[in-house]
Amino acid sequence: MTLRRRAALALAAGAATGCATAQPVPAMPVGIDGAGLHQRAAAKGLAFGAAVSTRQLVDPAMESLIRAECGLLVAEYEMKWAELEPQAGDRRFRRADILVAFARRHGMALRGHTLVWHESEPAWLGGLDARATAAAMAVHVDATVRHWRGAIGTWDVVNEAVAPEDGRPDWLRRTPLLERLGPDHIALAFHLAHTADPAARLAYNDFGCEHATFWSRRRRVGVLALLRGLLRAGVPVHVLGMQAHLQAGQPFEAREWRGFLAEVAALGLTIEVTELDVNDAALPAAVAARDQAAAALVRRFLDATLAEPAVRAVVAWGLSDRDSWVRQGRLPEHRRRDGTQARPLPFDEALRRKPMWAAIAGALDAAPVRG
Ligand code: XIL
Numbered sequence: 266m267t268l269r270r271r272a273a274l275a276l277a278a279g280a281a282t283g284c285a286t287a288q289p290v291p292a293m294p295v296g297i298d299g300a301g302l303h304q305r306a307a308a309k310g311l312a313f314g315a316a317v318s319t320r321q322l323v324d325p326a327m328e329s330l331i332r333a334e335c336g337l338l339v340a341e342y343e344m345k346w347a348e349l350e351p352q353a354g355d356r357r358f359r360r361a362d363i364l365v366a367f368a369r370r371h372g373m374a375l376r377g378h379t380l381v382w383h384e385s386e387p388a389w390l391g392g393l394d395a396r397a398t399a400a401a402m403a404v405h406v407d408a409t410v411r412h413w414r415g416a417i418g419t420w421d422v423v424n425e426a427v428a429p430e431d432g433r434p435d436w437l438r439r440t441p442l443l444e445r446l447g448p449d450h451i452a453l454a455f456h457l458a459h460t461a462d463p464a465a466r467l468a469y470n471d472f473g474c475e476h477a478t479f480w481s482r483r484r485r486v487g488v489l490a491l492l493r494g495l496l497r498a499g500v501p502v503h504v505l506g507m508q509a510h511l512q513a514g515q516p517f518e519a520r521e522w523r524g525f526l527a528e529v530a531a532l533g534l535t536i537e538v539t540e541l542d543v544n545d546a547a548l549p550a551a552v553a554a555r556d557q558a559a560a561a562l563v564r565r566f567l568d569a570t571l572a573e574p575a576v577r578a579v580v581a582w583g584l585s586d587r588d589s590w591v592r593q594g595r596l597p598e599h600r601r602r603d604g605t606q607a608r609p610l611p612f613d614e615a616l617r618r619k620p621m622w623a624a625i626a627g628a629l630d631a632a633p634v635r636g
Contacts (some may be wrong), residue, residue, distance in 0.1 A: 302396035303336035310635030312578040339376035345385035379421035410461035421470040427487040436487035470506030477518035508540035514547030519569035529573035540582035542609035560620035567628030
């Protein structure tokens, strides 16, 4: 029996026993063979991919890992407004073009991330009045979507617009664009993107909805209210992107989560997991136990998520721990008190498969085939 066949059986056995309860995910022998995540996803009519950056493409080992595991790519930051237009009117598509060319050369789909996000607005926008701001946003959305017209399958048009804690009656985030242009700038961005590329699917993308906590529940209510309002107004929204930055240590209830996904699907939207990773700061330092716990959470989350037929893609926010944004320590909750490095993604620093890889593989193998 070949190694490949033995590995496939081992993974299948792992998939068979790794049911939705918190079963330990089988430890992955280093370098075990086995079909890549993209192939497993495609066998079910799903897409699997990852966020990548152009600097990763110059690393031969990473480039071949991306090609082995991904059928879909998204730019970690090269397509964000602040990167695309550092000075007003000075549009710079070249770096993201490298990524788009790589994906197209290797037959990979692309997500566009993200046209309007309060954390990636160019600094010069702050000096404009409302009229000039609206014009700048309109030109940015139109020029960007037109530049990659036909290449981007789904655009994250607006990212993270819900923030109940900001105290507005509509639970929208008090962003500079919202303060200056009002909530209608959200609908405007979607209409502009649709006009620029009528074939692109347009997504609203957000985070923090996944767990069985008051905070997540409130965010789910806010996201649903936003989606319903946009759809009632005839805004071309086709996809809900759920970032799925999972928090180890926070409760996850499959039934509750599936109920939310069913409500979204009932609106006629498809759903994409857009930024999957695990913040393991609350887990013990011991690597084996930490990896197993993170993998078990991912398996439970994906088993519940992929049971919803409207879910069509799973994108990890990176492939290897070494590139994870969690290690940047931007957010206080990402910082481990013991000073050890976070392990949020399916591959370790040496690009070896971790138990989280087996968890994703098992969930994809167990997922129902999409029509
Ligand atoms: C992050 C990138 O991963 C970092 O490299 C960058 O410094 C900041 O942005 N939600 C999002 C992503 O939608 O765009 C963010 O990506 C992570 C949170």
